[in-house]
Amino acid sequence: xxxxxxxxxxxxxxxxxxxxxxxxxxxxxxxxxxxxxxxxxxxxxxxxxxxxxxxxxxxxxxxxxxxxxxxxxxxxxxxxxxxxxxxxxxxxxxxxxxxxxxxxxxxxxxxxxxxx
Amino acid sequence: xxxxxxxxxxxxxxxxxxxxxxxxxxxxxxxxxxxxxxxxxxxxxxxxxxxxxxxxxxxxxxxxxxxxxxxxxxxxxxxxxxxxxxxxxxxxxxxxxxxxxxxxxxxxxxxx
Numbered sequence: 001x002x003x004x005x006x007x008x009x010x011x012x013x014x015x016x017x018x019x020x021x022x023x024x025x026x027x028x029x030x031x032x033x034x035x036x037x038x039x040x041x042x043x044x045x046x047x048x049x050x051x052x053x054x055x056x057x058x059x060x061x062x063x064x065x066x067x068x069x070x071x072x073x074x075x076x077x078x079x080x081x082x083x084x085x086x087x088x089x090x091x092x093x094x095x096x097x098x099x100x101x102x103x104x105x106x107x108x109x110x111x112x113x114x115x116x
Numbered sequence: 117x118x119x120x121x122x123x124x125x126x127x128x129x130x131x132x133x134x135x136x137x138x139x140x141x142x143x144x145x146x147x148x149x150x151x152x153x154x155x156x157x158x159x160x161x162x163x164x165x166x167x168x169x170x171x172x173x174x175x176x177x178x179x180x181x182x183x184x185x186x187x188x189x190x191x192x193x194x195x196x197x198x199x200x201x202x203x204x205x206x207x208x209x210x211x212x213x214x215x216x217x218x219x220x221x222x223x224x225x226x227x228x
Contacts, residue, residue: 040220041221
Protein backbone atom coordinates (compact mmCIF):
# COMPACT_ATOMS: atom_id res chain seq x y z
CA UNK A 1 0.00 0.00 0.00
CA UNK A 2 1.42 3.33 -1.05
CA UNK A 3 1.40 5.84 1.80
CA UNK A 4 1.67 9.03 -0.26
CA UNK A 5 0.89 8.79 -3.96
CA UNK A 6 1.11 11.34 -6.72
CA UNK A 7 -0.18 11.41 -10.27
CA UNK A 8 1.12 11.73 -12.85
CA UNK A 9 4.69 10.59 -12.34
CA UNK A 10 5.85 12.37 -15.49
CA UNK A 11 4.33 15.41 -17.12
CA UNK A 12 5.61 16.94 -20.35
CA UNK A 13 3.75 19.95 -21.64
CA UNK A 14 4.03 23.13 -23.65
CA UNK A 15 4.59 26.61 -22.29
CA UNK A 16 1.34 28.40 -21.57
CA UNK A 17 -0.66 25.28 -20.78
CA UNK A 18 -2.52 24.63 -17.54
CA UNK A 19 -1.88 21.38 -15.68
CA UNK A 20 -2.74 19.70 -12.39
CA UNK A 21 -0.88 17.28 -10.16
CA UNK A 22 -2.78 15.16 -7.67
CA UNK A 23 -1.68 13.86 -4.30
CA UNK A 24 -3.32 11.42 -1.92
CA UNK A 25 -2.19 10.04 1.43
CA UNK A 26 -3.64 7.07 3.28
CA UNK A 27 -1.76 7.63 6.53
CA UNK A 28 -4.57 9.48 8.26
CA UNK A 29 -2.39 12.58 8.55
CA UNK A 30 -3.90 16.02 8.98
CA UNK A 31 -1.23 18.08 7.20
CA UNK A 32 -0.05 17.96 3.61
CA UNK A 33 2.65 19.84 1.72
CA UNK A 34 3.93 20.66 -1.74
CA UNK A 35 7.65 21.02 -2.39
CA UNK A 36 9.56 21.96 -5.52
CA UNK A 37 12.95 20.38 -6.17
CA UNK A 38 15.13 22.07 -8.75
CA UNK A 39 17.80 20.54 -10.96
CA UNK A 40 20.40 21.01 -8.20
CA UNK A 41 18.25 18.97 -5.81
CA UNK A 42 17.38 21.98 -3.68
CA UNK A 43 14.02 21.49 -1.95
CA UNK A 44 11.74 24.42 -1.40
CA UNK A 45 8.41 24.31 0.38
CA UNK A 46 5.56 25.87 -1.53
CA UNK A 47 2.38 25.23 0.42
CA UNK A 48 1.05 23.43 3.45
CA UNK A 49 -2.51 22.55 4.41
CA UNK A 50 -3.72 21.47 7.81
CA UNK A 51 -7.20 19.96 7.89
CA UNK A 52 -7.97 21.54 4.51
CA UNK A 53 -6.82 24.97 5.70
CA UNK A 54 -3.86 26.74 4.11
CA UNK A 55 -1.19 27.32 6.77
CA UNK A 56 2.00 27.86 4.77
CA UNK A 57 2.06 29.84 1.58
CA UNK A 58 5.60 30.67 0.57
CA UNK A 59 6.53 33.18 -2.07
CA UNK A 60 5.17 31.30 -5.03
CA UNK A 61 3.70 32.85 -8.21
CA UNK A 62 -0.06 32.98 -8.02
CA UNK A 63 -0.15 30.81 -11.14
CA UNK A 64 0.22 27.99 -8.60
CA UNK A 65 -2.97 27.20 -6.74
CA UNK A 66 -3.30 24.37 -4.26
CA UNK A 67 -6.64 22.78 -3.49
CA UNK A 68 -7.46 20.43 -0.66
CA UNK A 69 -10.89 18.81 -1.07
CA UNK A 70 -10.36 16.77 2.09
CA UNK A 71 -7.63 15.87 4.57
CA UNK A 72 -6.34 13.04 2.43
CA UNK A 73 -5.92 15.00 -0.79
CA UNK A 74 -3.90 18.01 -1.85
CA UNK A 75 -3.82 18.92 -5.52
CA UNK A 76 -1.66 21.49 -7.26
CA UNK A 77 -2.92 23.40 -10.26
CA UNK A 78 -0.52 25.42 -12.37
CA UNK A 79 -1.72 28.00 -14.86
CA UNK A 80 0.21 29.38 -17.82
CA UNK A 81 3.19 27.10 -17.39
CA UNK A 82 6.64 28.61 -17.90
CA UNK A 83 10.00 27.05 -18.71
CA UNK A 84 11.20 27.80 -15.18
CA UNK A 85 8.44 25.64 -13.73
CA UNK A 86 10.30 22.54 -14.92
CA UNK A 87 11.23 20.66 -11.76
CA UNK A 88 10.25 17.72 -9.62
CA UNK A 89 7.26 18.41 -7.40
CA UNK A 90 6.90 16.40 -4.21
CA UNK A 91 3.88 15.99 -2.05
CA UNK A 92 4.35 15.12 1.62
CA UNK A 93 2.19 14.58 4.67
CA UNK A 94 2.60 14.58 8.42
CA UNK A 95 0.58 14.43 11.61
CA UNK A 96 1.03 17.69 13.45
CA UNK A 97 1.37 17.32 17.18
CA UNK A 98 2.59 19.59 19.91
CA UNK A 99 5.95 18.34 21.05
CA UNK A 100 5.22 15.00 19.49
CA UNK A 101 7.46 12.75 17.51
CA UNK A 102 4.78 12.30 14.89
CA UNK A 103 5.94 15.32 12.95
CA UNK A 104 7.97 13.27 10.49
CA UNK A 105 7.06 14.10 6.91
CA UNK A 106 6.39 11.28 4.47
CA UNK A 107 7.03 12.01 0.83
CA UNK A 108 5.41 10.88 -2.37
CA UNK A 109 7.50 9.62 -5.31
CA UNK A 110 7.46 12.98 -7.10
CA UNK A 111 6.07 14.35 -10.34
CA UNK A 112 8.67 15.23 -12.94
CA UNK A 113 7.38 18.24 -14.85
CA UNK A 114 9.06 19.33 -18.06
CA UNK A 115 7.83 22.46 -19.77
CA UNK A 116 8.89 22.81 -23.41
CA UNK B 117 15.57 32.33 11.61
CA UNK B 118 15.89 28.62 10.90
CA UNK B 119 18.31 27.15 8.44
CA UNK B 120 20.30 24.01 7.70
CA UNK B 121 23.76 23.88 6.17
CA UNK B 122 25.28 20.66 4.95
CA UNK B 123 28.51 19.85 3.22
CA UNK B 124 28.59 20.14 -0.49
CA UNK B 125 29.00 17.07 -2.56
CA UNK B 126 29.49 14.95 -4.33
CA UNK B 127 31.20 12.70 -1.85
CA UNK B 128 32.89 9.74 -3.51
CA UNK B 129 33.97 6.77 -1.41
CA UNK B 130 35.08 3.21 -1.95
CA UNK B 131 32.95 0.41 -0.60
CA UNK B 132 33.50 -0.25 3.13
CA UNK B 133 34.90 3.25 3.72
CA UNK B 134 33.77 5.39 6.66
CA UNK B 135 31.22 8.07 5.88
CA UNK B 136 30.63 11.43 7.50
CA UNK B 137 28.28 14.05 6.08
CA UNK B 138 28.33 17.24 8.08
CA UNK B 139 25.18 19.13 8.98
CA UNK B 140 24.83 22.23 11.12
CA UNK B 141 21.73 24.21 11.88
CA UNK B 142 20.43 27.46 13.26
CA UNK B 143 17.08 27.44 14.96
CA UNK B 144 14.87 29.32 17.33
CA UNK B 145 13.44 27.07 19.97
CA UNK B 146 13.97 23.33 20.11
CA UNK B 147 13.64 21.72 16.72
CA UNK B 148 13.63 18.06 15.79
CA UNK B 149 16.36 16.99 13.38
CA UNK B 150 16.14 14.55 10.52
CA UNK B 151 18.13 12.85 7.81
CA UNK B 152 16.30 11.92 4.64
CA UNK B 153 17.68 9.88 1.75
CA UNK B 154 16.69 10.16 -1.89
CA UNK B 155 17.61 7.31 -4.21
CA UNK B 156 17.78 8.04 -7.94
CA UNK B 157 14.36 8.69 -9.43
CA UNK B 158 12.56 8.35 -6.10
CA UNK B 159 11.06 10.53 -3.39
CA UNK B 160 12.63 11.28 -0.04
CA UNK B 161 12.59 8.61 2.63
CA UNK B 162 13.16 9.20 6.30
CA UNK B 163 16.48 7.69 7.31
CA UNK B 164 16.65 8.69 10.97
CA UNK B 165 15.64 11.42 13.37
CA UNK B 166 16.30 12.88 16.82
CA UNK B 167 13.87 14.99 18.75
CA UNK B 168 15.99 16.44 21.56
CA UNK B 169 19.56 17.25 22.50
CA UNK B 170 21.92 14.26 22.92
CA UNK B 171 19.47 11.90 21.24
CA UNK B 172 21.03 9.54 18.73
CA UNK B 173 19.07 8.48 15.70
CA UNK B 174 20.08 5.30 13.92
CA UNK B 175 18.90 3.16 11.04
CA UNK B 176 20.48 0.77 8.50
CA UNK B 177 23.93 1.32 10.01
CA UNK B 178 23.65 5.12 9.82
CA UNK B 179 23.84 7.23 12.96
CA UNK B 180 23.54 10.89 13.89
CA UNK B 181 23.63 12.59 17.29
CA UNK B 182 21.76 15.80 18.09
CA UNK B 183 24.48 18.12 19.47
CA UNK B 184 22.98 21.30 20.82
CA UNK B 185 26.31 22.76 21.95
CA UNK B 186 27.71 22.62 18.42
CA UNK B 187 24.32 22.88 16.65
CA UNK B 188 25.21 19.84 14.59
CA UNK B 189 23.67 16.60 13.42
CA UNK B 190 26.39 14.86 11.42
CA UNK B 191 25.53 11.64 9.60
CA UNK B 192 27.94 8.71 9.94
CA UNK B 193 28.23 5.15 8.75
CA UNK B 194 31.09 2.82 9.53
CA UNK B 195 31.14 0.91 6.25
CA UNK B 196 29.30 2.15 3.18
CA UNK B 197 27.95 -0.04 0.41
CA UNK B 198 27.32 0.67 -3.26
CA UNK B 199 23.60 0.58 -2.47
CA UNK B 200 24.06 3.63 -0.20
CA UNK B 201 24.68 5.81 -3.24
CA UNK B 202 22.00 8.50 -3.04
CA UNK B 203 21.41 12.12 -2.08
CA UNK B 204 21.21 12.77 1.66
CA UNK B 205 19.26 15.68 3.11
CA UNK B 206 19.54 17.09 6.59
CA UNK B 207 16.40 18.82 7.87
CA UNK B 208 14.96 20.46 10.92
CA UNK B 209 11.38 20.81 11.98
CA UNK B 210 10.13 24.03 13.40
CA UNK B 211 7.39 22.81 15.66
CA UNK B 212 5.91 26.25 16.10
CA UNK B 213 4.99 26.54 12.47
CA UNK B 214 5.15 22.91 11.49
CA UNK B 215 7.64 23.80 8.84
CA UNK B 216 10.58 21.78 7.61
CA UNK B 217 13.86 23.36 6.58
CA UNK B 218 16.02 21.23 4.32
CA UNK B 219 19.71 21.46 3.60
CA UNK B 220 20.86 21.54 0.01
CA UNK B 221 21.52 17.80 -0.13
CA UNK B 222 24.79 15.88 -0.39
CA UNK B 223 25.24 13.37 -3.14
CA UNK B 224 27.10 10.21 -2.13
CA UNK B 225 28.72 7.97 -4.72
CA UNK B 226 30.06 4.65 -3.48
CA UNK B 227 32.34 2.77 -5.87
CA UNK B 228 32.89 -1.00 -5.70
